Amino acid sequence: MKRPISITLILSLSLWIMGILPGTAFSKPLEITVMTHDSFSVSKKVVAIFEKREQVKIRFLKAGDAGAALNQAILSKNNPLADVFYGVDNTFISRALKAGVFIAYPSPLLRHIPDELKLDIQNRLLPVDFGDVCLNYDKKWFQKKGIQPPQDIAALVDPRYKNLTVVENPATSSPGLAFLMATVGRFGEQGYQEYWKKLTKNGVLVTKGWQEAYWGSFSAASKGNRPIVVSYASSPPAEVFYAKKKPAEAPTAAVTSPGSCFRQIEFVGILKGTKKLKLAQKLIDFMLDTDFQEDIPLQMFVFPSNRKASLPQVFTKHTVTAEQPVMLAPERIATQRENWIETWTDIVLR
Amino acid sequence: MSFIPDGEWALGSLQKLFKSGYYARTLWFTFWQAAVSTLLTLVLALPGAYVFARYRFPGKKLLQAFATVPFVLPTVVVATSFQALLGPRGLINELLQAVFNLSEAPIQMNHSVLFVLLAHVFFNYTVILRMVGGFWARLDPSLTESARVLGASSVKVFFRVTLPLLKPAILASSLLVFIFCFSSFGVILILGGPRLATIEVEIYRQAVHLFNLPMAAALSLIQIVFILLMMWVYTTLQRKQVVTLQPVSGAHSQVPIRTAKDRSWVGGNVCLILLLVGTPLAALILRSFLTDTGLSLVYYRALFVNPVQSIFYVPPLEAVFYSCGFALVTLVFSVVIGILAAQFLSVSEGRISALFDPIFMLPLSTSAVTLGFGFIIALDRPPLNLRTSLLLVPLAHTLVAFPFVVRSVLPALRSIPQSLKESAALLGASPFRVWRSVELPIIGRSLIVGAVFAFTISLGEFGATVFVARPQTPTMPLAIYRFLGQPGALNYGQAMAMSSLLMLVTAVGFLMLEKLRIEGQGEF
Numbered sequence: 070m071k072r073p074i075s076i077t078l079i080l081s082l083s084l085w086i087m088g089i090l091p092g093t094a095f096s097k098p099l100e101i102t103v104m105t106h107d108s109f110s111v112s113k114k115v116v117a118i119f120e121k122r123e124q125v126k127i128r129f130l131k132a133g134d135a136g137a138a139l140n141q142a143i144l145s146k147n148n149p150l151a152d153v154f155y156g157v158d159n160t161f162i163s164r165a166l167k168a169g170v171f172i173a174y175p176s177p178l179l180r181h182i183p184d185e186l187k188l189d190i191q192n193r194l195l196p197v198d199f200g201d202v203c204l205n206y207d208k209k210w211f212q213k214k215g216i217q218p219p220q221d222i223a224a225l226v227d228p229r230y231k232n233l234t235v236v237e238n239p240a241t242s243s244p245g246l247a248f249l250m251a252t253v254g255r256f257g258e259q260g261y262q263e264y265w266k267k268l269t270k271n272g273v274l275v276t277k278g279w280q281e282a283y284w285g286s287f288s289a290a291s292k293g294n295r296p297i298v299v300s301y302a303s304s305p306p307a308e309v310f311y312a313k314k315k316p317a318e319a320p321t322a323a324v325t326s327p328g329s330c331f332r333q334i335e336f337v338g339i340l341k342g343t344k345k346l347k348l349a350q351k352l353i354d355f356m357l358d359t360d361f362q363e364d365i366p367l368q369m370f371v372f373p374s375n376r377k378a379s380l381p382q383v384f385t386k387h388t389v390t391a392e393q394p395v396m397l398a399p400e401r402i403a404t405q406r407e408n409w410i411e412t413w414t415d416i417v418l419r
Numbered sequence: 420m421s422f423i424p425d426g427e428w429a430l431g432s433l434q435k436l437f438k439s440g441y442y443a444r445t446l447w448f449t450f451w452q453a454a455v456s457t458l459l460t461l462v463l464a465l466p467g468a469y470v471f472a473r474y475r476f477p478g479k480k481l482l483q484a485f486a487t488v489p490f491v492l493p494t495v496v497v498a499t500s501f502q503a504l505l506g507p508r509g510l511i512n513e514l515l516q517a518v519f520n521l522s523e524a525p526i527q528m529n530h531s532v533l534f535v536l537l538a539h540v541f542f543n544y545t546v547i548l549r550m551v552g553g554f555w556a557r558l559d560p561s562l563t564e565s566a567r568v569l570g571a572s573s574v575k576v577f578f579r580v581t582l583p584l585l586k587p588a589i590l591a592s593s594l595l596v597f598i599f600c601f602s603s604f605g606v607i608l609i610l611g612g613p614r615l616a617t618i619e620v621e622i623y624r625q626a627v628h629l630f631n632l633p634m635a636a637a638l639s640l641i642q643i644v645f646i647l648l649m650m651w652v653y654t655t656l657q658r659k660q661v662v663t664l665q666p667v668s669g670a671h672s673q674v675p676i677r678t679a680k681d682r683s684w685v686g687g688n689v690c691l692i693l694l695l696v697g698t699p700l701a702a703l704i705l706r707s708f709l710t711d712t713g714l715s716l717v718y719y720r721a722l723f724v725n726p727v728q729s730i731f732y733v734p735p736l737e738a739v740f741y742s743c744g745f746a747l748v749t750l751v752f753s754v755v756i757g758i759l760a761a762q763f764l765s766v767s768e769g770r771i772s773a774l775f776d777p778i779f780m781l782p783l784s785t786s787a788v789t790l791g792f793g794f795i796i797a798l799d800r801p802p803l804n805l806r807t808s809l810l811l812v813p814l815a816h817t818l819v820a821f822p823f824v825v826r827s828v829l830p831a832l833r834s835i836p837q838s839l840k841e842s843a844a845l846l847g848a849s850p851f852r853v854w855r856s857v858e859l860p861i862i863g864r865s866l867i868v869g870a871v872f873a874f875t876i877s878l879g880e881f882g883a884t885v886f887v888a889r890p891q892t893p894t895m896p897l898a899i900y901r902f903l904g905q906p907g908a909l910n911y912g913q914a915m916a917m918s919s920l921l922m923l924v925t926a927v928g929f930l931m932l933e934k935l936r937i938e939g940q941g942e943f
Contacts, residue, residue: 107904109731110731111729112727129730141792143630240624241620241623280903281498284911285498285499285506290908290911292503292509293506307907308906308907310726311908313908367727370906407631410629
C-alpha cells in the first residue's frame, strides 16, 4: 500500500498557489486600471515611463474581443471594473456613447490629431490609433500562375479570381464586418447586395475569424489554397517583422486603391464612476503623446493617431496607407449594422 | 434580467425567434450533429474501453494519457493541424496526388459536416474510453465467464450481460459527449464553416455583436431547456435498472496478451488510437519544428525572447506555472464539490435527485458567453465582488469541471450494494469510517478519472468563461491565442511550439495523476 504523499503534495501546492497569487496582485499601493480587448499591447519601457513619473501602477484587464469588452464595460457601469477603457472602434462608438459610460475630456493633445479621426464632438472618446482593413494577396502565388493580382475590391467578382478569396464572417469577426462595411460604403445599400451575390457565385470562402482565414486558408501563411484574404494594410510589414530571416521584400501585399479599404479608428475614454479622474486624464494625455504613440505600430500593427509620432522603418518601407478609405457615419452604422449582417448572412450563407 | 432592459418586459424582440424558420433549422442541426457525433464516438471508443479494462500491455498508461491530450488543445490549433493533415494542401492530399498523379486534391473535406463529426470524435474519444473503461475494469470477469460456460455465444454475452452492466457508465459518458457536441462553438464554426450555425453561435452573435441580450438570453434558455430534456431522458433510463454488484480490483480482471485474438484486439485498438488521435497531434508537433529550411528549434528558442518588449509577453515557464496552478486548484475544488454532489444524488429520493441532477449539469450546458456576462452582472457587489479576483479563474473552471466528477463517480457510487455499507456499519464502523474504507476505495478509480478531466478542462480553458482575463497571470492557452493574433511565420511557429508544450505538460500531469493511489484502495 502506498502512502498518499502525492495527495498531500497537491493540496499543499494548491493552497500555496492560492495564498501567493492574491499577494502578488493586490498589495500594490496606488493603481490605475485600464480595460481593453485581447489584441491590445504596449511595451514595458513605455509603461514604466508613466508609472515612474506618476508613481502609480497600471493594471490591465483584457476582456475578450472588442465587442465583448465594450459590452462588459456597459454591463458593469454601476460599479466600473476600470478607470480607462482602450479600444472602442468606430463600428461600436455609437453603442458606447448611447450607453453613457464615458466622461468627456478635451485633452490638449487633441490638436495633434487629424480632425477626420475625431468622431465624438464632446470628446468622450478620443481617437488613439487607426488601421485599414483591406485585401492582402500572396505575391508568389500570382507570380507563379502568371495572373495579375486584384487591384480593387470590385475585381474580385471577375472569373479570373474564382475560388481564390477567403473572407471572415462579419457576424463573428471585426475585420469581416469592416470589409462588409467597405462594400456598403463603396457600392451603396443596393449595390453591396449585388456584389456579395456575385462574390458568392465566384466561390468566396467564409471563415469564422481572422485567425482561421489567415492561418487556415491563406496560401502565403499556411497550407491553405486561397491567395487572397481580408486582413490589414499593415499585415505585410508584420510578415517581414516576424519572419525568421528578415526578407528584403514582404511576401504579401495589400490592396489599398481608393474605396477598397475600411478605416477602423480606435478610441480611448475615461469610464464614468472612476475615483481617480485626475490620474485617468493624465493617462489619456500620455496615450496620445509621442512615447506611447510611437510604440503603437510594432505592438499592435496599426497606425498612431498623433501626427507628430514617427513610424518605425519596417512600416515606412513595407506599408502603403489606404488612399481614400471608406468611412461610414457612426449613426448609420448603429442603425444599419444588424440589418447589414442579416442581409449578408441571407445572401452568402443561407 | 436581460428580458427587462428598461424596466419593462421586452418580449417583442423575441417574436422573431418563433416566426423565423431559421432558428428551428438551427436547433435541428444542433441536435442531430450532436447525436451522430455521440453515436460515432461511442462505436469507436467502446472497443478501446474494453481493451483498456481487460488487458495489461506495455505502454498502456502512456497511450491513455496521450489519448486525453486532444481535450486540452484550443480548437484553432486542432483545426490547423487537421488542415495540415486533411486540408486541400495537407499531407495526405499531397501524398495521394504524388502517388496517383492527380491534379486535384482527392479529399475535399473542408467546411463539411464530416469534418465536424471527425473532430468531435477526436476530442471526445477519451471521455468514453476513460469513463466506460474505468467502470468496466471493476466488473467481475467471472460473470461473463460463467455465461460463456453456460453456452452463450460471445456476442450474446456482450449484449445480454456486459452491456446491461455497463449501461450506467455508457449513459453517463454519452450524456457528457452529447452536451459537449451540442454546445460546440469553435469546432463547428472553424471546421464546419459558417453555414453550419448552432444555437451556441447564435447566442454569441446576439450577445456580443448585436448586444441583443433578450434574444441571447432566450436562446440560452432554449438551449438549457433542451439539455434538461436530455437529462430527464437520461435519468429515466438510468433509474429503470440499477444493478448493484460486487466490484473487483483491476488486478484480478486484467490479463496480459496471450492469444492471437488478444493480440488483434489490442493491436487494432492501439492502431485506431494512433490513427485517430496520433496523426493530427504528430502533424502539430512536426510543424512546431519544421521551418522552410528544415527541422530546427528556432520556434522554441523564440518563445524565450520578447522582441518588442511587450508588457504582455508571456515567459513560457511562467505560463506553465500559472496553468498548472489554476488546474490544481480547480482539481481540488471540483473533487470536493463533485463528491459532495454525487453523494447527495446517490442517497436522496428519486424525485429530489431527478430535480438536482440536471441542475448540477447546468454550468456545462450553458453557453460560455452567457456565463461570462452572468459573472459580470451577478458578482458586482460586495461581498461577492469577485469580478477581478484571481479566485474567479479556478471558480469558473470548477463550475464547468465538477459535472465531470459527478458523472464519473455517480455510476460507481450507485453500484455499491447497500448490504456492503450496512454490514460495515453493523460491525461498528462510524459513517465516516464506512465512507472512508468501503465507498472511497470503490469509487477511487472513477474519482481519479473525474479528477483527470477537471485538471484537463482547466488546463485547456483559455478564458471563454471568464472574459476578464488577467494578463498578469497568463496561461498557456492564452499565450497560444496571443501568438495566433498577429501575422508572421514566427508567430505561427511559436503558437505550434507552445501547443506542443501544452501537450507535454498535459501528458505529464496525467501520468502523475494516474500514479495517485487512494489509501487502502489497492489496485483499483
